Amino acid sequence: MSTVIIVGGPAGTGKTTVAELLAKHFNDCPFVEGDALHPQANIDKMSAGQPLTDDDRWGWLQNLSEVAAQKAVESPQKVCIASCSMLKKVYRDHIKKSAHHVDPLLKFKFVFLWTTYEELMQRVSSRAGHFMKLDMVRSQYDIMEIPKEQELIANGGDSLDVDTSGRTPQEITSGVIADIGI
Numbered sequence: 001m002s003t004v005i006i007v008g009g010p011a012g013t014g015k016t017t018v019a020e021l022l023a024k025h026f027n028d029c030p031f032v033e034g035d036a037l038h039p040q041a042n043i044d045k046m047s048a049g050q051p052l053t054d055d056d057r058w059g060w061l062q063n064l065s066e067v068a069a070q071k072a073v074e075s076p077q078k079v080c081i082a083s084c085s086m087l088k089k090v091y092r093d094h095i096k097k098s099a100h101h102v103d104p105l106l107k108f109k110f111v112f113l114w115t116t117y118e119e120l121m122q123r124v125s126s127r128a129g130h131f132m133k134l135d136m137v138r139s140q141y142d143i144m145e146i147p148k149e150q151e152l153i154a155n156g157g158d159s160l161d162v163d164t165s166g167r168t169p170q171e172i173t174s175g176v177i178a179d180i181g182i
């Protein structure tokens with residue numbers, strides 16, 4: 001059975017860093033950077049400092065889901081890691097539905113990284129050359145829905161909520177590997 005692990009959370013929370021460590025752990029399995037799949041119109045909008053609307057997101061999330069699922073199915077490891085903010089539960093549900101036609105048995109696991117607003121600001125400031133502007137991170141922080149209750153793996157769901165405050169990327173990744181159940 002194939003699995004896609006999506007590492008999510010607001011800008012600067014450590015998605016790319018942790019996703020790359022996870023891909024190494026799974027014998028250099030494929031890694032899909034969600035930001036690389038945005039249509040130009042979305043990039044232009046974010047570069048102009050405007051947050052995306054849900055209508056801007058659906059097609060991007062669908063494409064991300066299909067690309068990551070296809071790579072998981074084709075890879076020898078049967079795993080693909082992807083990074084994507086996936087800030088709301090409806091986005092995670094949309095991602096799950098979107099790959100059904102690629103492989104109905106494929107499983108998604110969602111790893112949602114978060115930290116305090118102050119810590120997030122520090123991390124975003126240390127990223128160079130990204131289209132995401134500092135003031136847009138506030139809007140992400142305001143709308144984000146950290147997985148809880150039935151969404152959590154501990155309660156039979158498919159998500160982990162990971163407080164990354166004061167933890168190194170290596171510590172976070174080891175915790176994810178221990179808890180993700182694949």
Ligand SMILES: Nc1ncnc2c1ncn2[C@@H]1O[C@H](COP(=O)(O)OP(=O)(O)O)[C@@H](O)[C@H]1O
Nearest residue numbers: 011012013014015016017123126164167168169
């Ligand atoms: N757990 C962590 N603690 C402190 N800094 C981190 C942590 N994870 C990532 N960073 C740093 O924060 C910045 C943003 O990380 P990145 O992985 O690019 O985030 P994202 O992909 O979510 O935007 C980078 O400078 C990275 O080195």
Ligand SMILES: O=C(O)[C@H](O)[C@@H](O)[C@H](O)[C@H](O)COP(=O)(O)O
Nearest residue numbers: 009010011012035052057085132
């Ligand atoms: O790491 C980041 O800078 C963000 O997560 C970035 O990837 C951006 O947020 C999304 O690509 C846009 O989508 P959303 O507006 O849905 O977060």
